Amino acid sequence: MSDTPFQPEITIDRSSELPLYAQIAEALGTLILEGELAPGTRIEDEVSMAKRLQVSRPTARQAMQSLADRGLVSRRRGAGTVVASPHVRRPMELSSLLSDLTAAGHRVETTLLEYTTAPATEEQAEQLEVAPGTEVTHLRRLRSADGEPIALMDNLLPAAIAPTREELEHAGLYDLLRARGIVPATAKQVIGARNATAKEADALDERRRAALLTAKRTTYDATGRVIEYGNHIYRASRYSFETSLFTG
Numbered sequence: 001m002s003d004t005p006f007q008p009e010i011t012i013d014r015s016s017e018l019p020l021y022a023q024i025a026e027a028l029g030t031l032i033l034e035g036e037l038a039p040g041t042r043i044e045d046e047v048s049m050a051k052r053l054q055v056s057r058p059t060a061r062q063a064m065q066s067l068a069d070r071g072l073v074s075r076r077r078g079a080g081t082v083v084a085s086p087h088v089r090r091p092m093e094l095s096s097l098l099s100d101l102t103a104a105g106h107r108v109e110t111t112l113l114e115y116t117t118a119p120a121t122e123e124q125a126e127q128l129e130v131a132p133g134t135e136v137t138h139l140r141r142l143r144s145a146d147g148e149p150i151a152l153m154d155n156l157l158p159a160a161i162a163p164t165r166e167e168l169e170h171a172g173l174y175d176l177l178r179a180r181g182i183v184p185a186t187a188k189q190v191i192g193a194r195n196a197t198a199k200e201a202d203a204l205d206e207r208r209r210a211a212l213l214t215a216k217r218t219t220y221d222a223t224g225r226v227i228e229y230g231n232h233i234y235r236a237s238r239y240s241f242e243t244s245l246f247t248g
Helices: 020-033 046-053 057-069 097-103 122-128 173-179 198-203
Strands: 073-076 080-083 088-091 108-119 135-145 148-158 186-195 211-220 226-235 239-242
Touching: 020 057, 046 057, 057 073, 057 080, 122 135, 122 148, 122 226, 148 198, 173 226
Parallel strands: 088 239
Antiparallel strands: 073 080, 108 135, 135 148, 148 226, 186 211, 211 226
16 A cells, blocks of 8 residues: 555536535545445644645545545544554354454454453442352453454453353353353343543543443343343444344
8 A cells, every 4th residue: 555645536516505524524425435445544633735726724624524424434643644444343143253353354353451260349240140268360451443442341250151251262252151061041231321531532542522322231141141241332433233123
C-alpha cells in the first residue's frame, strides 16, 4: 500500500445549505462505504485538506470527526486518520465472540491481560451461584478483529472447569469448555451502553468517554449449573448486536 496519504477530490458547493464539513464527510463516506478506499488507507491531514479544499481547519477537523463518529475512519495520535475495518455485526446467539468473528471472515487476535485464581468473594460467589470461598478463576482478554481492538472481556468461572492460560491464548472459551465435556446450554444476557473510562478507551484505541456497548451474561449447562459469568464491553463505533424478532 502506498505511503502517500489519500487526497480526496471533492467539489465544494458553497451555495448549498449543506454545511461544508458535511459535504466533505459525505463524499469521503461514500468512497469508504462503496469500497473505493480499502481499510488501512491513510487520509491526508486536516491542515493539508483545509488548504487544498480552501476551507478552514476546524471545518476539515469536523468532517474527519464526523466520519470517526460513524466508525468509518480511525483517528490515532501519531498515525493520523485511516479508513477503518468494516463494522462487526454479531448475531444474538449463545456462541463465543471468537467463533462468530472467525465465521464472519475476520482475522482475530486475542491478548490475555489477566488470569488469576482465588477464593470467591461474596459478589463472585453470587454471580456463579457457589459458596463464598470456592476457588474461582478470573480472566480478562482483549479481542481484536482485522488488527483493531473490538472488545474487553472479563470472565469468571469455577476454577475446577477453567481452561489454562495457555489454552486461552489459542482458542475460544466456549470451545475449550466443550472440549472438557461442559456444554453451554442456556444463558441470561443484559445488553447496555455507557461511556468508556480513560483506561478502557486507551485499551480499545478509542477517545475518552467514547460510547461502549456492554453485555453481562450468565451461562448455564443442561443441569442448570452456572459455568461462566461474563462482563464484556465493546466499541460501539466498530461493533453491534443483531437479533431476529418474531410475532407471538
